[in-house]
Amino acid sequence: MRALEEAMRLDRNQLIMSDYIPFVYSPRDWAVARSLYPDSVFCRIALQSVPSNLSPDLKLWVDTGADALDNWPFANNSEYGAYFQQFPEARQLADSAFHARPDKQVAARFVNALLNKAYEQVPRMEWLSIPQLSYVDGTERNKVNRSLAEATFDWRAQRKFKGKLILPIIFTNQRQLNNKTQRNGKVALAVSCLTASGGDGVWVVDSSLNDQAGTGNFEKRFQGIVKLHEELNAKLRGQTITVAGPYWALNLILWARGLAQFAAIGVGKGFRYYIPGDRLQEGNPRIALSPLRRQRTWSRELREWIENALLKTPKGSAAYTEFSSIVRNFQILNDREQARMQVARFYRDWFKRIEESSPESRALALYQDFSSAYVLGKSLKDLPPPETPRNASRIAKQFMVSCL
Numbered sequence: 001m002r003a004l005e006e007a008m009r010l011d012r013n014q015l016i017m018s019d020y021i022p023f024v025y026s027p028r029d030w031a032v033a034r035s036l037y038p039d040s041v042f043c044r045i046a047l048q049s050v051p052s053n054l055s056p057d058l059k060l061w062v063d064t065g066a067d068a069l070d071n072w073p074f075a076n077n078s079e080y081g082a083y084f085q086q087f088p089e090a091r092q093l094a095d096s097a098f099h100a101r102p103d104k105q106v107a108a109r110f111v112n113a114l115l116n117k118a119y120e121q122v123p124r125m126e127w128l129s130i131p132q133l134s135y136v137d138g139t140e141r142n143k144v145n146r147s148l149a150e151a152t153f154d155w156r157a158q159r160k161f162k163g164k165l166i167l168p169i170i171f172t173n174q175r176q177l178n179n180k181t182q183r184n185g186k187v188a189l190a191v192s193c194l195t196a197s198g199g200d201g202v203w204v205v206d207s208s209l210n211d212q213a214g215t216g217n218f219e220k221r222f223q224g225i226v227k228l229h230e231e232l233n234a235k236l237r238g239q240t241i242t243v244a245g246p247y248w249a250l251n252l253i254l255w256a257r258g259l260a261q262f263a264a265i266g267v268g269k270g271f272r273y274y275i276p277g278d279r280l281q282e283g284n285p286r287i288a289l290s291p292l293r294r295q296r297t298w299s300r301e302l303r304e305w306i307e308n309a310l311l312k313t314p315k316g317s318a319a320y321t322e323f324s325s326i327v328r329n330f331q332i333l334n335d336r337e338q339a340r341m342q343v344a345r346f347y348r349d350w351f352k353r354i355e356e357s358s359p360e361s362r363a364l365a366l367y368q369d370f371s372s373a374y375v376l377g378k379s380l381k382d383l384p385p386p387e388t389p390r391n392a393s394r395i396a397k398q399f400m401v402s403c404l
Helices: 003-009 027-036 066-071 076-085 096-100 104-121 142-159 180-197 218-235 251-257 298-314 319-326 335-355 359-378 394-400
Strands: 020-024 045-046 059-064 128-131 164-171 199-206 241-245 262-265 288-291 294-297
Touching: 027 045, 027 335, 066 076, 066 164, 076 180, 096 142, 104 128, 104 142, 128 394, 142 180, 164 180, 164 241, 180 218, 199 218, 199 294, 218 241, 218 251, 218 319, 218 394, 251 262, 251 335, 262 335, 288 335, 298 319, 335 359, 359 394
Parallel strands: 020 045, 020 262, 045 059, 059 128, 128 164, 164 199, 199 241, 241 262
Antiparallel strands: 288 294
8 A cells, every 4th residue: 555545544743734635526536535635735525515424634625516506407417406405595696687786685695504504514624615606708797796705704704614715716718818808807806705705715717628638729728827826816915825726737837836825636537627516427437648747548549559659768767667557557447446546646646746846946847847748748659549639748748838
């Protein structure tokens, strides 16, 4: 058993905490997080699906999932439909007509019911998300989000909540981030809501971004998100908590560059944030091609590609060792859970290698890490179809140029 898995048996105070925050949605997620990430500074759980076996070995951040109202009336997810039936005001909060002229009393009743449930169901939580709707292109949700923030301020005072309040800033498309004019309005809204709520921190994510897709405009998209964090940080109080992600690697870049204190991560899967309340389809097993710092769907053609890659990879190198390990275990990685654990272990070890560098040198260390993956990928042939991008170096290159 690996050292960090054995560390679960140790008192949490004996562990050196890492700056990642696993996002947990299911009992299986919870088990993986406890097994592989016992040193996480916090673990984020969804109030809609609080694990039944909560234990004191991880500090908890509870998210109430108010952004799920984007998917009202939850035609594809009966669990979320049942969850929001507990909150009679949810229907109004999901109505665009209500957003234009929000009734603050309705917003307050919704906030009180939602946060009281969190407070009662997970009394030892240390962080709690402020109920917020996701951001849209225009200003039509500004008033309702401010009303929700103000109601949270009042709730905290009434309940004497001693934990930290975290403001979700959830973007829904790249138009909101690519240009400064659009970013200015979103930054102003975020700062206004944080102030109104008396919040202690922000969690920022672009829910439309799958940063492993290798799309041609990603250099611009990544730069827009980097600029957003720079501009937001310039407006925030110096002690404000900042969380970025989950993504596959852009969260690591933002953290390494000092633009976010903590990186939100998936637990072997979930390296993109989906607004909850819809039904997601389970895909084929995906494994980490660790020397290339990317994932790929398991296939027999992929094994042949890795075997050919070994012929071009220097023996004795870390990349050769990693590719060889994948080949040795390739058949068992066709099992979804085995593949997931392989990704989760790689991701933990990858993060901790960068974390070993001083905070001032992490961005350079991550740049060099991606640079090595890029150079290796340039020497290898295209990956097998149908999954894209097939170019073995493209993803590492896109991340590399955003590191500095």
